[in-house]
Amino acid sequence: MQEPAGNTGAPTRRERDALGMRAVPAEVYWGVQTLRAVENFQVSGVREPAALVRAYLVLKKAAAYANMALGEIDAELGWAIVKAADEGLEGRFDDQFVVDVFQAGAGTSFHMNVNEVLANRALELLGREKGDYDYLSPNDHVGRCQSTHDTFPTASHLAIITEADRLLAVLDSLARAFSRKGEEFADVQKSGRTHLTDALPLTLGAEFVAYATALRRAAWRVKERREDLREVAIGGTANGTGANAHPEFRETVLADLNRFTGLGLIPATDSFEALQSRAAMAAFSGALRELALELIRIANDLRLLGSGPTSGLAEITFPAVQSGSSTMNGKVNPVMAECLDMVGFQVVGNDTAVALAAQAGQVDLNVMTPVMTANILASLSLLTSFLPLFEEKCVAGIGANRGQARALLMKNPALASLLSPQIGHLRAANLAGEARRRGVAVPALAVEKGYLTEKEAAELFDMERMARGLYARYPWTHQEREDEG
Known part of the structure; x- marks a missing residue:
């Protein structure tokens, strides 16, 4: 300085x-x-x-x-x-x-x-x-014909919209990457987990397609809040009065601004509200917070699914992008997912600052716009910079540990739930408990108890057939859509 x-x-x-x-x-x-x-x-x-x-x-x-x-x-x-x-x-x-x-x-x-x-x-x-x-x-x-009062929020909206468009392109690419993994893992049967305990079976592909869906929904919310920012304060000058501005300045400057940017900006419905309230910026920041929370959740899921390789779930593998430890030889950590967590935490923190600044507006002007703008643009920059790296160095290289997923699935006592229609809820619950205590697979125990023949057990616990049943409701490959025709 x-x-x-x-x-x-x-x-x-x-x-x-x-x-x-x-x-x-x-x-x-x-x-x-x-x-x-x-x-x-x-x-x-x-x-x-x-x-x-x-x-x-x-x-x-x-x-x-x-x-x-x-x-x-x-x-x-x-x-x-x-x-x-x-x-x-x-x-x-x-x-x-x-x-x-x-x-x-x-x-x-x-x-x-x-x-x-x-x-x-x-x-x-x-x-x-x-x-x-x-x-x-x-x-x-x-x-x-201008004032800080109307130019700073207008420039802020313009900057945020422009950077939001870059983020939306990045999110679309990341969602597609998860969808591709969903297709790749469509035949990987595994245990579901609710409350971090074994639940009914599904496929690894279903989990990854759900991540793609979550990202697309988060992107939709970002896009919706981005649209609200097209309404800008320019022309309001000092505290929304339009003082010292030509009567046609607002219309004329917006025409030129749209000619240069193509963003379709529109004049504020109420010039006074446009200077008092920063609700649109706060809402956009809130959409980034919601996106960050989804990203944190997904990153933590991936870290859990890849935990191990001998003492965790180990259902997926991560690409080895760097050594995981300065002491423990051969250790590979989920470093890209860990970094995504930290980026997400920062975005949530930035949104907290934005929220406090939004409510700090007093009477005819919110003077806290600079800190709101700085934090929103910082969040956009973090996400736009890191998510392509996360896609390239993590998602694209994730592999399925098919043998491990299948082995854990066959030990899953929750499979007994599939017997409830035949033997009742209580008997099925008792069967699950016994299978867990004895370390016996549920299908084998059901045959031992005489609830099913071996043929019936093979049909009921056909995980591949179950997976097809689930995916019939969510046809997300081109071939499946054509087959349903």
């Missing part, structure tokens, strides 16, 4: 804001208000995510187009701002957005950081000196 200008002996320029004159490093594009924010908020060392920077630059570009079309700013100034924004979108000024994510309420510090960078680059393009704000001002020209 740079020291305040004037302490290093480097060249400076003088800039004035409402609090007075300050020396700003001559080479930087940000200005005096950014300087004060850098001095005041040396908090985390984490700067605003690139997604928010890009969203703000696109918004400023659209605003410049709108202001030129409405006669609010001169075309020479407007095109310089547009050119500066385009350069920013190419990454030219990434190192100039220096405000900490923990900053002044509402995001004024970062908003002014963006305004000053664009203003000073536009001045350069016009052959002027940085800081010549009488000619082109961060507030009067770059920020024309």
